[in-house]
Amino acid sequence: xxxxxxxxxxxxxxxxxxxxxxxxxxxxxxxxxxxxxxxxxxxxxxxxxxxxxxxxxxxxxxxxxxxxxxxxxxxxxxxxxxxxxxxxxxxxxxxxxxxxxxxxxxxxxxxxxxxxxxxxxxxxxxxxxxxxxxxxxxxxxxxxxxxxxx
Amino acid sequence: xxxxxxxxxxxxxxxxxxxxxxxxxxxxxxxxxxxxxxxxxxxxxxxxxxxxxxxxxxxxxxxxxxxxxxxxxxxxxxxxxxxxxxxxxxxxxxxxxxxxxxxxxxxxxxxxxxxxxxxxxxxxxxxxx
Ligand SMILES: [Mg+2]
Numbered sequence: 001x002x003x004x005x006x007x008x009x010x011x012x013x014x015x016x017x018x019x020x021x022x023x024x025x026x027x028x029x030x031x032x033x034x035x036x037x038x039x040x041x042x043x044x045x046x047x048x049x050x051x052x053x054x055x056x057x058x059x060x061x062x063x064x065x066x067x068x069x070x071x072x073x074x075x076x077x078x079x080x081x082x083x084x085x086x087x088x089x090x091x092x093x094x095x096x097x098x099x100x101x102x103x104x105x106x107x108x109x110x111x112x113x114x115x116x117x118x119x120x121x122x123x124x125x126x127x128x129x130x131x132x133x134x135x136x137x138x139x140x141x142x143x144x145x146x147x148x149x150x
Numbered sequence: 151x152x153x154x155x156x157x158x159x160x161x162x163x164x165x166x167x168x169x170x171x172x173x174x175x176x177x178x179x180x181x182x183x184x185x186x187x188x189x190x191x192x193x194x195x196x197x198x199x200x201x202x203x204x205x206x207x208x209x210x211x212x213x214x215x216x217x218x219x220x221x222x223x224x225x226x227x228x229x230x231x232x233x234x235x236x237x238x239x240x241x242x243x244x245x246x247x248x249x250x251x252x253x254x255x256x257x258x259x260x261x262x263x264x265x266x267x268x269x270x271x272x273x274x275x276x277x278x279x
Binding site for chain 1: 158159160161162164165168205206207233234235236237239240255256257258
């Protein structure tokens, strides 16, 4: 099975809403989301070569971390905010890997400032969903590396 | 008794702690398998349960499980993997290595409690008043 928009949305909803109780719903893409934001990426290798990115503006990232750590946003450290976003992409990537057939492995999440570098730059052509998470934007992207030659 | 929570995500450790601590466990936390082994070796006879992530730096969950089972002299520590791993071949490897049960991330509190019950974890559920 390949990953489509609907499957990706379902996985993101299961992780954010089903487990964490965050309010998540599909929304129009907010271009401001790519400004001061954190990018968390996992790499899937083997049967399905792909990259999965969670792009969270700081406001969204703080809201997610606040829920996961059960702490007020102003008590959170930068490391805790990054950890929370990293675990979201870990769960999303791990679940997507389970849906696609073939034996693949998942990297550890890599979290940093969103810099818009390829493939996740303004020319990004892979699968992308935009959500509103606790009222703030959250973007999730999947880049199928096996299709990058075509 | 102690429950040992091993996950490289502090957020995930906190979520697990909030579910397991009220069951009457004292909690130990480790960020990877090697650190988990060190904590376990300090209090082996007092640890009833380990909740173990799979995907971690330094030593992953599968290596941790294999090492614990190899070192085990007597008794049986309950080992539950809390992971996104759903690949049947991988799960079979973990079961062969000695995992008692799996919980898939994302999970809910009810699912985790049900799985803990399944493997016979002792629970002092708080009395509602
Ligand atoms: Mg992990």
